Amino acid sequence: CSGKERLYLLSDFLSAFLKHSSSAVFDLLEDYHNLCLDKVEVLQKVVQRAGASSRTAGVRWILQQESSTWRLMTSLYRDRVQSALEEDIDMTSEKLVVEQLFQRDAVIRQGQLVVDWLESIAKDQIGDFSDNIEFYAKNVCWENTLHALKLRRRGSVGLSIPLVTELDPDAPLRQQRPLANLDREDDTRLLKNLLTLIRAGMTEEAQRLCKRCGQAWRAATLEGWKLYHDPNMTSGLGRLTPVEGNPNRRIWKLCCWSLSEELDRYERAIYAALSGNLKALLPVCESWEDCVWAYFRVLVDSLVEQEVTSSVLLKRLITKEHGEHHHVIQRLVILGDLDGLMEEFSDWLSSSKPLPSHLLRFMTHLVLFYSSLGIALKEEVCVAVLQSYITLLIEEQQSELIASYTSQLPTALAVQRYASYLEGVSQTEQQRRALHLAADAGLDVAAVTQLVVEAVRERDGPEFTPHTHTLETNTTQDDQKKIDVIDWLLFESAHRAEALKQSNAIMRRFLAVQKHEAAKAVFSKLPADSVKEVQRQWAGLQPDTPLPAEDLNAIREHRCIQAYLEAHEAFSDWFSHSSSAPQKPVPASQAKFTERVANEMRENEYQVECTAWRGRLQVLVDEVKERVYQVLLFADGWMINTPEVRGEVSERSLQMALLRSLCVPRLSFLLLSVLTSSSRHQEALQLADVLVFSKEDLRRFLQKIRESSLMLLDCGLDALGYT
Incomplete structure (x- = not known):
C-alpha cells in the first residue's frame, strides 16, 4: 500500500466519522467496512501481479481482516443494542449466566421445579437419615484395610488375598487391587446412602457424611458442581469478597462423566447424576419417580451446560488462543470483553515495536465507535490510543485531520x-x-x-x-x-x-x-x-x-513599555549621532595657492557641518530628555498597576517591580550621561528632584552629580549652576 493510498484511507475514515452522527453508528460501521473492502479489491489486483509474498499482500490481508471485523461488529452490536432491554450480566460468571437463563427460559425453569418437587418427596421419605448411618460411621477411611496392612508390615499375619498396598483414594483403581471385605461392604453401604441423599437434593448432607466417615476427599468431589461467580467483578465495593463456586467446573464435569462409566454401580450413579449421564443413572432408578427425576435432572443439567458452554466456556477456551492483532480484536469483540480489549491495546502501545499505521487507525476508530455508543472504556487507554494516532498524523503531515481527532480527547x-x-x-x-x-x-x-x-x-x-x-x-x-x-x-x-x-x-x-x-x-x-x-x-x-482591571492594567503596561522603548530609541539616536561628528580636514603642507583655497573651502564646509551636527545633537538631547522624563514622570508611576488589584501578589506584579528597579536607574544614568556630555550640568543636577534610588544606585548617581557640580564651579558658577 503506497504512502499516497495510505494517506487517502486516513482521510476517508475521518470523512466517514464526521459524516455520521452518533445515532447512525451502524451506517458508520458499514462505511468503514466498505472503505476497507474497496481498498482490498484494489490491492488484490496488485497482488496478482506482484505475487502473494509481496509487501502489498501483507497490507491487503490486514485490511481484509479489518473489513471483516467491521462487518462482525455491525452484526454483533446491532443485535446487542436491540437487546439492550435485557439485563446486563457479567458473562464471566457462570452463576449469573444460569440465573439469567432461568429467568428467560420457561422450559428449564419448569424442569427445575419438577426436579425440586421429586427431591422434596424423596427427602420426606428418608426422614432423619443420620439415625440410620451412625452404626458404621468412622473417623478413619478403610480402617480394616489399614489394620491388615499394618499387620503385614510387622510380619504378624500373612494375607491370603492381595490387598492394595497404598491407601490414597485412587489406589484401588490404579493398582487394580481390592480393599478388605469389610471396607468394601462399608463403601457400598456408604455410596448407596450418598446416592439416596443426592436423590433427595441433600448434597451438603452427603458431603458431611463423607467427612464423618473419614472420606473428606469424596466430599470434595461432590463440591465441584457449584457455579463459578466472582462478586468482586461487579460489586464495586472497596473490599474483596470471597469467590464462589468452581472455576474449573467444566473439567470437573468431564471427570465425573468419566467416573460414571468406570466405577461400581452406586458410585457410577452418583457421578452420573452430577455429570448428566442418563445412561449410567437409569440402572439405579427403582421407581417411576426415580426415573422422572433422572430424566428431568439430566434435561436441566444439559440446558445449563449448553448455556454455560456457549457463553462462558467459549470465553475461556478462546482466550487461550494467540494470534495476530486483528484475531485478538475479533475474539474480544465476539466475547464482548472490552476490558480485555483495552488491556491488549495498552500492551501493544507500550511495546517497543511500533504499531502498523493501519492497525493504529483501526484501533482509534474502534475506540471512537464504542464512545459513540456510550460504552464506558478505560479512559487512560482510549486517550493513549488517540494520542498515538495523532502523533502518527503529525508525522505523516496530515494537517487537515489532526484537529478532528484531537477534539476527541x-x-x-x-x-x-x-x-x-x-x-x-x-x-x-x-x-x-x-x-x-x-x-x-x-x-x-x-x-x-x-x-x-x-x-x-x-x-x-x-x-x-x-x-x-x-x-x-x-x-x-x-x-x-x-x-x-x-x-x-x-x-x-x-x-x-x-x-x-x-x-x-x-x-x-x-x-x-x-x-x-x-x-x-x-x-x-x-x-x-x-x-x-x-x-x-x-x-x-x-x-x-x-x-476590567486586568485589561486596564494590560493597556497601561503596554503604554509604559512603549514610553521606555521610545526613550531608549531616542538615546540610541543620540548616541549614534554623537559618535559621528564631522572629521576636521587636515591642511596640506607647503600648499600652493590653489591648494590653500581648497583647504579653506574644506574648513568652511567642516564648520558648516559642525554647526549642523551640534544643532542636531542638541535637538536629540532634548528628545532624550523628554522621552526619559515621560518614563520617570509616568502618571501614577511607571510599571505600576492602576487600578491595583487588592490582595494580588502575582508573578506579573513582581516582574514589574523588578523592572522598575532596573530600568528607571538605567534610563536615569543614560540621561545623566547625555546631559553631562552636552555640558548641560544644571539640567543634570535637576534629575535629583525626581529620582529615588537604592543605596548603590544613589552612590553612583551622586558621584555623577559631583562631577557635574565640579564642572559648574570651574565655569564660575556655584555647585548648583547658579551665578
Whole structure:
C-alpha cells in the first residue's frame, strides 16, 4: 500500500466519522467496512501481479481482516443494542449466566421445579437419615484395610488375598487391587446412602457424611458442581469478597462423566447424576419417580451446560488462543470483553515495536465507535490510543485531520495536545488554516493559542532572571521564536486583549536582559489600533461598564513599555549621532595657492557641518530628555498597576517591580550621561528632584552629580549652576 493510498484511507475514515452522527453508528460501521473492502479489491489486483509474498499482500490481508471485523461488529452490536432491554450480566460468571437463563427460559425453569418437587418427596421419605448411618460411621477411611496392612508390615499375619498396598483414594483403581471385605461392604453401604441423599437434593448432607466417615476427599468431589461467580467483578465495593463456586467446573464435569462409566454401580450413579449421564443413572432408578427425576435432572443439567458452554466456556477456551492483532480484536469483540480489549491495546502501545499505521487507525476508530455508543472504556487507554494516532498524523503531515481527532480527547488535554502541535507550525497560511480547522472541530481556539504563546514564552524556564550586565543583547534564534509566537494571537481581533497581555509578558523578559531590539520587534507586531480594538470590543459587550482591571492594567503596561522603548530609541539616536561628528580636514603642507583655497573651502564646509551636527545633537538631547522624563514622570508611576488589584501578589506584579528597579536607574544614568556630555550640568543636577534610588544606585548617581557640580564651579558658577 503506497504512502499516497495510505494517506487517502486516513482521510476517508475521518470523512466517514464526521459524516455520521452518533445515532447512525451502524451506517458508520458499514462505511468503514466498505472503505476497507474497496481498498482490498484494489490491492488484490496488485497482488496478482506482484505475487502473494509481496509487501502489498501483507497490507491487503490486514485490511481484509479489518473489513471483516467491521462487518462482525455491525452484526454483533446491532443485535446487542436491540437487546439492550435485557439485563446486563457479567458473562464471566457462570452463576449469573444460569440465573439469567432461568429467568428467560420457561422450559428449564419448569424442569427445575419438577426436579425440586421429586427431591422434596424423596427427602420426606428418608426422614432423619443420620439415625440410620451412625452404626458404621468412622473417623478413619478403610480402617480394616489399614489394620491388615499394618499387620503385614510387622510380619504378624500373612494375607491370603492381595490387598492394595497404598491407601490414597485412587489406589484401588490404579493398582487394580481390592480393599478388605469389610471396607468394601462399608463403601457400598456408604455410596448407596450418598446416592439416596443426592436423590433427595441433600448434597451438603452427603458431603458431611463423607467427612464423618473419614472420606473428606469424596466430599470434595461432590463440591465441584457449584457455579463459578466472582462478586468482586461487579460489586464495586472497596473490599474483596470471597469467590464462589468452581472455576474449573467444566473439567470437573468431564471427570465425573468419566467416573460414571468406570466405577461400581452406586458410585457410577452418583457421578452420573452430577455429570448428566442418563445412561449410567437409569440402572439405579427403582421407581417411576426415580426415573422422572433422572430424566428431568439430566434435561436441566444439559440446558445449563449448553448455556454455560456457549457463553462462558467459549470465553475461556478462546482466550487461550494467540494470534495476530486483528484475531485478538475479533475474539474480544465476539466475547464482548472490552476490558480485555483495552488491556491488549495498552500492551501493544507500550511495546517497543511500533504499531502498523493501519492497525493504529483501526484501533482509534474502534475506540471512537464504542464512545459513540456510550460504552464506558478505560479512559487512560482510549486517550493513549488517540494520542498515538495523532502523533502518527503529525508525522505523516496530515494537517487537515489532526484537529478532528484531537477534539476527541478530554477538553484540557485536547487544548494542550493541539497547542503542542501548533508550536511546530511556522508558515503564516498554515497557522491560519490550523486555527480554522481547530474552530471547526470545536476546540477552544483562544485557550489553544494562549497555551502556544505561553509554552514558547517560557521555554527557557518560568524564572524571571534580570541581569544588570548582559553579555549578549542581540536577538537570537530562540528570541525570534518568542517574537513570532505573538502571530498566533493576531489572526482574530477577538484575541487582541490576550495579545496585549502576552506581548507585555514577553517584552518584560526582553527588557530585563536589555534586549531592546527584541522587545521593539514584539511591540511592532501588534497592530497600532490594538488598544482601541480592546476598548471597542468591550464597549460592544458591556457598553455601560468600564474595562476590567486586568485589561486596564494590560493597556497601561503596554503604554509604559512603549514610553521606555521610545526613550531608549531616542538615546540610541543620540548616541549614534554623537559618535559621528564631522572629521576636521587636515591642511596640506607647503600648499600652493590653489591648494590653500581648497583647504579653506574644506574648513568652511567642516564648520558648516559642525554647526549642523551640534544643532542636531542638541535637538536629540532634548528628545532624550523628554522621552526619559515621560518614563520617570509616568502618571501614577511607571510599571505600576492602576487600578491595583487588592490582595494580588502575582508573578506579573513582581516582574514589574523588578523592572522598575532596573530600568528607571538605567534610563536615569543614560540621561545623566547625555546631559553631562552636552555640558548641560544644571539640567543634570535637576534629575535629583525626581529620582529615588537604592543605596548603590544613589552612590553612583551622586558621584555623577559631583562631577557635574565640579564642572559648574570651574565655569564660575556655584555647585548648583547658579551665578
